[in-house]
Amino acid sequence: MALIKETDYGTPAAKAEKAVTLTIDGTKITVPEGTSIMRAAMEIGTQIPKLCATDSIEAFGSCRLCLVEIEGRNGTPASCTTPVAEGIVVHTQNQRLKQIRRGVMELYISDHPLDCLTCAANGDCELQDMAGAVGLRDVRYGYQGANHVFAKHNGKANSEWLPKDESNPYFTYDPSKCIVCNRCVRACEEVQGTFALTISGRGFDSRVSPGMSESFLDSECVSCGACVQACPTATLTEKAVIEIGQPEHSVVTTCAYCGVGCSFKAEMRGEEVVRMVPYKDGKANRGHSCVKGRFAWGYATHTERILEPMLRDKITDPWRETTWEEAIGRVATEFKRIQYQYGKDAVGGITSSRCTNEETFLVQKLIRAGFGVNNVDTCARVCHSPTGYGLKTAFGTSAGTQDFDSIEHTDVVMIIGANPTDGHPVFASRMKKRLRQGAKLIVLDPRRIDMVRSPHIQADHHLPLTPGTNVAVLTAWRTSSPPRASSTRRSCASVATGRTSRSGPRSCRDRSTRPRSPPSIPASIQPRCAAPLASMQPAATPPSTTA
Ligand code: SF4
Numbered sequence: 334m335a336l337i338k339e340t341d342y343g344t345p346a347a348k349a350e351k352a353v354t355l356t357i358d359g360t361k362i363t364v365p366e367g368t369s370i371m372r373a374a375m376e377i378g379t380q381i382p383k384l385c386a387t388d389s390i391e392a393f394g395s396c397r398l399c400l401v402e403i404e405g406r407n408g409t410p411a412s413c414t415t416p417v418a419e420g421i422v423v424h425t426q427n428q429r430l431k432q433i434r435r436g437v438m439e440l441y442i443s444d445h446p447l448d449c450l451t452c453a454a455n456g457d458c459e460l461q462d463m464a465g466a467v468g469l470r471d472v473r474y475g476y477q478g479a480n481h482v483f484a485k486h487n488g489k490a491n492s493e494w495l496p497k498d499e500s501n502p503y504f505t506y507d508p509s510k511c512i513v514c515n516r517c518v519r520a521c522e523e524v525q526g527t528f529a530l531t532i533s534g535r536g537f538d539s540r541v542s543p544g545m546s547e548s549f550l551d552s553e554c555v556s557c558g559a560c561v562q563a564c565p566t567a568t569l570t571e572k573a574v575i576e577i578g579q580p581e582h583s584v585v586t587t588c589a590y591c592g593v594g595c596s597f598k599a600e601m602r603g604e605e606v607v608r609m610v611p612y613k614d615g616k617a618n619r620g621h622s623c624v625k626g627r628f629a630w631g632y633a634t635h636t637e638r639i640l641e642p643m644l645r646d647k648i649t650d651p652w653r654e655t656t657w658e659e660a661i662g663r664v665a666t667e668f669k670r671i672q673y674q675y676g677k678d679a680v681g682g683i684t685s686s687r688c689t690n691e692e693t694f695l696v697q698k699l700i701r702a703g704f705g706v707n708n709v710d711t712c713a714r715v716c717h718s719p720t721g722y723g724l725k726t727a728f729g730t731s732a733g734t735q736d737f738d739s740i741e742h743t744d745v746v747m748i749i750g751a752n753p754t755d756g757h758p759v760f761a762s763r764m765k766k767r768l769r770q771g772a773k774l775i776v777l778d779p780r781r782i783d784m785v786r787s788p789h790i791q792a793d794h795h796l797p798l799t800p801g802t803n804v805a806v807l808t809a810w811r812t813s814s815p816p817r818a819s820s821t822r823r824s825c826a827s828v829a830t831g832r833t834s835r836s837g838p839r840s841c842r843d844r845s846t847r848p849r850s851p852p853s854i855p856a857s858i859q860p861r862c863a864a865p866l867a868s869m870q871p872a873a874t875p876p877s878t879t880a
């Protein structure tokens with residue numbers, strides 16, 4: 334088994350339907366309009382050197398390493414921020430470009446510690462890779478000038494040097510290795526939506542700063558790890574990698590902490606997990622994670638974990654370790670005895686909502702085929718049977734009707750009785766991203782959850798109803814709507830649940846242009862649910878504009 338390496342295309346994929354054809358280093362390629370030259374080149378296997386670009390965040394154009402030449406255009410534009418255009422001819426490799434790139438790398442390396450052999454990121458460092466890619470062999474400027482690398486400069490304390498910030502329990506921040514590429518800041522903003530980081534200072538004084546020059550632990554940081562993943566150097570590094578070393582192989586797995594079901598690469602040395610890296614191909618998380626899946630995996634090797642079967646005859650007896658043969662034999666005998674003594678129906682099986690679908694399937698198979706009864710259930714039914722019933726009635730299926738990607742083209746999100754930032758953090762980040770793009774948000778919840786107001790997010794309506802009055806509010810809301818044809822009712826429901834049909838947002842626009850009566854939620858509903866009528870009525874009005 335080897336480490337799974339995912340391709341970094343440099344910039345996010347463009348979604349335009351219109352295609353553009355261009356030539357890169359003599360090869361013709363057709364890509365969606367809006368694609369960067371860097372990404373188009375990567376599609377045909379040409380990796381243009383880069384430092385400040387990565388495909389999880391928008392291009393920024395700060396490192397100037399990815400310069401290219403375009404026939405008929407002046408200068409050397411950055412390929413990460415230059416979109417493709419019909420018929421252009423691009424050159425990514427020639428003597429002039431090589432010299433420019435080598436010069437840029439030389440400047441970076443002249444203010445970087447030369448400790449690759451003992452660096453935790455050795456072998457997994459983009460700065461190291463790029464120095465190799467541009468053929469940098471010497472640094473003409475020496476290391477004696479002003480720098481961020483050494484604690485002392487010319488025998489005196491170096492005011493540009495900052496000590497490591499080890500305050501975060503899961504990763505370290507070593508400013509002496511920072512190349513100020515801004516990837517961490519953008520990841521925190523664009524991917525996670527926490528806005529915990531900024532670049533403070535200007536020019537040579539520029540540095541990454543959590544909050545108002547606080548430590549990571551004291552800042553707004555929620556330890557999602559997006560910045561660590563985005564960092565091309567060892568500046569932000571997982572503590573486990575520092576302690577254990579670079580992983581050597583990986584397997585793709587699913588986080589079991591919550592229902593989002595994020596995919597991760599479990600990166601390991603031998604049998605030991607070194608780190609969990611969110612998997613870009615994961616359909617739920619698309620390469621993002623929350624603190625639980627990313628860092629809270631210590632249970633895998635916790636000393637208190639029970640690894641051997643245990644038995645006791647009475648509940649008052651202490652547990653004793655035993656063999657699997659004895660444990661399984663004892664359980665089988667006891668099930669048989671109970672069925673013999675009390676009848677077949679006296680046994681049954683229930684699975685936890687933490688089980689995988691496969692485990693739940695196997696348990697029902699065992700109960701049905703092995704014990705000959707249908708007494709089988711899953712604990713998820715306890716909390717989700719009303720939801721399942723409602724969904725089945727409304728949409729014909731008791732499961733979710735959309736995938737997580739649909740949030741990317743949702744116009745109106747309504748959250749009822751959920752707290753996504755706590756309960757389903759990765760989906761909350763995706764939701765917040767869409768809200769920052771202009772989608773509307775209605776929150777029905779007695780609590781002032783984070784989605785009501787957090788950095789760069791503010792709900793359009795928060796209805797702080799009294800616990801237990803969801804049905805009253807929704808019924809009032811429903812009855813306030815004018816009668817419509819059944820197809821229109823369907824698209825209305827889609828909006829209320831964040832669900833978009835194929836025509837999706839357009840159906841909402843169509844509906845919003847129809848003449849309709851103003852909402853008329855009865856005033857009598859207000860004392861019952863404690864949500865102010867003045868808030869409910871505008872929230873019940875479908876948006877007249879869309880994002
Ligand atoms: S760990 Fe997440 S929340 Fe914390 S600074 Fe990095 S990206 Fe932002």
Ligand code: SF4
Pocket residue numbers: 510511512513514515516517518541560563564565566568569
């Ligand atoms: S900490 Fe890493 S990602 Fe952030 S600016 Fe420095 S080198 Fe770039």
Ligand code: SF4
Pocket residue numbers: 588589590591592593594595618622623624625626627757758759760
């Ligand atoms: S959101 Fe967090 S806890 Fe839930 S599956 Fe993803 S990483 Fe795991």
Ligand code: FES
Pocket residue numbers: 382383384385386393394395396397398399400411412413414
């Ligand atoms: S990768 Fe294009 S400017 Fe940095």
